Amino acid sequence: MLSAPLEVGFDYTRSLGPVLGRFVNGLRERRIEGVRGADGRVHVPPVEYDPVTAAPLTEFVPVADEGTVVSWSWMSEPLEGQPLSRPFAWALIKLDGADTPMLHAVDAGSPGQIHSGLRVRVRWADELVGHIRDIAYFVPVGAPDGIAPEPPPVAKREEGAPVSIVITPVHLHYQHSASPEESRYLKGLADGKLIGQRCPACEKVYIPPRGACPVDGVPTAEEIELPDTGIVTTFCIVNVPFLGQRIKPPYVAAYILLDGADIAFLHLVLGCEASEVRMGMRVRAAWKPREDWWTSLENIDHFEPTGEPDAPYESFAHHL
Amino acid sequence: MSDVAVVGFAQAPNVRRTEGTTNGVEMLVPIFAEVFEQTGLSKKDIGFWCSGSSDYLAGRAFSFISAVDATGAFPPIHESHVEMDAAWALYEAWLKIRMGEVDTALVYGFGKSSAGQLRRVLALQLDPYLVAPLWPDSVSIAAIQARLGLDSGLWSEKDLAEVAARNRGVDVEGLLDAQYLADPLRAHDVAPITDGAAVIILASAERAKEFAARPALITGIEHRVDTPVLGARDLTRALSAEAAARAAGADGVEVAELHAPFTHQELILRSALGLGDQVRVNPSGGALAANPMFAAGLARIGEAAREIFAGHANRVLAHATSGPALQQNLVAVMEGLD
Numbered sequence: 001m002l003s004a005p006l007e008v009g010f011d012y013t014r015s016l017g018p019v020l021g022r023f024v025n026g027l028r029e030r031r032i033e034g035v036r037g038a039d040g041r042v043h044v045p046p047v048e049y050d051p052v053t054a055a056p057l058t059e060f061v062p063v064a065d066e067g068t069v070v071s072w073s074w075m076s077e078p079l080e081g082q083p084l085s086r087p088f089a090w091a092l093i094k095l096d097g098a099d100t101p102m103l104h105a106v107d108a109g110s111p112g113q114i115h116s117g118l119r120v121r122v123r124w125a126d127e128l129v130g131h132i133r134d135i136a137y138f139v140p141v142g143a144p145d146g147i148a149p150e151p152p153p154v155a156k157r158e159e160g161a162p163v164s165i166v167i168t169p170v171h172l173h174y175q176h177s178a179s180p181e182e183s184r185y186l187k188g189l190a191d192g193k194l195i196g197q198r199c200p201a202c203e204k205v206y207i208p209p210r211g212a213c214p215v216d217g218v219p220t221a222e223e224i225e226l227p228d229t230g231i232v233t234t235f236c237i238v239n240v241p242f243l244g245q246r247i248k249p250p251y252v253a254a255y256i257l258l259d260g261a262d263i264a265f266l267h268l269v270l271g272c273e274a275s276e277v278r279m280g281m282r283v284r285a286a287w288k289p290r291e292d293w294w295t296s297l298e299n300i301d302h303f304e305p306t307g308e309p310d311a312p313y314e315s316f317a318h319h320l
Numbered sequence: 321m322s323d324v325a326v327v328g329f330a331q332a333p334n335v336r337r338t339e340g341t342t343n344g345v346e347m348l349v350p351i352f353a354e355v356f357e358q359t360g361l362s363k364k365d366i367g368f369w370c371s372g373s374s375d376y377l378a379g380r381a382f383s384f385i386s387a388v389d390a391t392g393a394f395p396p397i398h399e400s401h402v403e404m405d406a407a408w409a410l411y412e413a414w415l416k417i418r419m420g421e422v423d424t425a426l427v428y429g430f431g432k433s434s435a436g437q438l439r440r441v442l443a444l445q446l447d448p449y450l451v452a453p454l455w456p457d458s459v460s461i462a463a464i465q466a467r468l469g470l471d472s473g474l475w476s477e478k479d480l481a482e483v484a485a486r487n488r489g490v491d492v493e494g495l496l497d498a499q500y501l502a503d504p505l506r507a508h509d510v511a512p513i514t515d516g517a518a519v520i521i522l523a524s525a526e527r528a529k530e531f532a533a534r535p536a537l538i539t540g541i542e543h544r545v546d547t548p549v550l551g552a553r554d555l556t557r558a559l560s561a562e563a564a565a566r567a568a569g570a571d572g573v574e575v576a577e578l579h580a581p582f583t584h585q586e587l588i589l590r591s592a593l594g595l596g597d598q599v600r601v602n603p604s605g606g607a608l609a610a611n612p613m614f615a616a617g618l619a620r621i622g623e624a625a626r627e628i629f630a631g632h633a634n635r636v637l638a639h640a641t642s643g644p645a646l647q648q649n650l651v652a653v654m655e656g657l658d
């Protein structure tokens with residue numbers, strides 16, 4: 001079965017309201033402000049709504065950048081994106097003046113050098129940008145700063161304006177697996193073959209083949225090599241430019257039903273004016289040069305008209 | 321309103337890594353067949369379908385759509401999905417039957433936890449403004465919770481090892497000699513990373529006896545949630561679990577299946593749910609034996625119902641959790657329908 005690394009990444013860009021906005025702008029000036037809850041407790045970081053009553057909270061209370069470890073755990077092999085890349089402690093830290101502790105990292109060196117009750121102070125980032133990571137991490141009171149990581153990216157704003165947006169890059173790493181049926185299909189493509197499979201229950205031919213026929217819920221089984229000719233069932237003319245577009249509009253994205261298949265797939269129709277593409281039009285695959293083939297439907301660059309007579313509407317109406 | 325019973329349960333092999341896809345089809349097709357065999361039902365007989373899974377686990381948007389293929393969803397079915405453990409999908413299906421819209425429902429959950437780095441993926445369930453940007457992983461947060469109980473004398477590392485030994489079916493001797501995974505937690509304190517899937521069929525009480533010799537009638541099912549602010553709640557308790565148990569009527573159960581992915585969380589839950597020493601806890605081994613994400617909570621309901629199917633118990637409790645450090649909790653109480 002085929003599998004490959006799948007990297008998913010996005011810079012989450014979030015606007016801040018009056019509560020979180022005030023908090024991160026304070027951090028830029030090395031100021032930490034909590035908010036007083038409905039029960040009088042001071043929460044740090046501030047929360048927009050009371051954790052118990054859900055009432056909106058508005059009374060800000062300055063607290064110290066020094067506090068006490070309430071609980072901790074040891075991170076012996078830090079993960080990507082965490083505040084420190086050397087072993088460190090995660091800790092709940094109650095800042096002086098706060099009633100609830102905040103979660104952050106403590107650069108303690110080794111688990112023997114941290115304990116509940118330890119006094120710690122903020123190690124401010126070298127560059128303060130208005131983000132929770134302006135608190136780079138905590139260090140035991142009296143310990144040196146250590147080396148802090150780079151600041152997170154910053155959203156553009158007008159000169160002198162307060163920070164109103166935070167950016168958090170998120171990158172996740174997966175190993176993506178193709179199903180047994182997809183794997184046979186993809187390997188076929190690498191050899192220039194179009195491999196479909198027939199559902200044992202309804203006898204429909206699927207390309208790509210499926211782990212389960214959506215009608216019958218059973219895996220497709222009997223393998224069928226399909227020709228690279230077929231018809232356009234339906235199509236649209238793309239006129240709108242978008243990020244990542246590889247063809248200049250206008251162009252045609254169409255559902256192609258291969259001869260002998262019972263399900264159409266999406267591909268491109270080129271080789272004629274967009275205005276000439278019709279439902280029922282006969283088309284043939286235009287393959288890329290053989291040396292560019294791999295386990296991908298991209299091996300077919302596009303479909304183009306064969307010039308044969310169109311298929312009658314009744315012959316494909318049930319595929320629409 | 322109609323009462324609702326569990327009439328069938330099946331689960332895929334719980335494995336460290338499946339070769340299959342993240343859309344769960346390969347795990348689901350066989351267990352759907354198994355649960356239809358158990359109940360004598362077929363897909364045409366199912367009034368409502370509901371699933372639980374997560375795009376973050378799969379690394380793909382709308383990943384649950386492909387799983388719908390396994391149901392044979394044409395002609396169109398009445399279907400829904402929650403981005404939560406499928407125990408909450410069961411809650412939605414329970415409501416559908418209660419409201420009289422349908423009299424049967426099939427609920428399934430699946431997760432290929434091994435596709436990504438689970439403890440890091442789970443950081444993304446935290447507050448996205450001020451907490452998730454630090455990437456606190458699920459194991460580290462649980463370890464902080466465990467230490468709060470150790471420091472306050474609520475439990476000892478030996479107590480945790482005993483929970484692990486009982487659920488994993490291993491000897492407690494020597495467990496404490498192991499190195500810490502995330503001080504104060506050792507590997508035996510942490511649920512394994514598991515790929516898996518589970519399915520349950522529900523039916524109205526009126527029809528349940530058609531599909532099972534001894535259905536498990538749901539006498540109470542409730543879920544509650546605590547604040548997402550980790551520092552603002554007492555992490556040595558699970559107030560939402562206490563509230564859910566009170567509302568569901570958890571007294572007098574003989575068996576409890578608890579969704580506790582960490583040893584100390586079983587101790588918190590025993591206390592929150594008021595389970596005495598006479599209650600048999602996790603005859604299945606619980607989440608410490610197998611923890612397929614988004615299916616493990618549903619599997620607790622299935623495993624507890626199985627105690628009733630087999631006549632081993634007459635009144636059972638199942639619990640499911642979601643979020644960091646037992647933030648959200650669901651409690652279901654079931655009795656044999658003779």
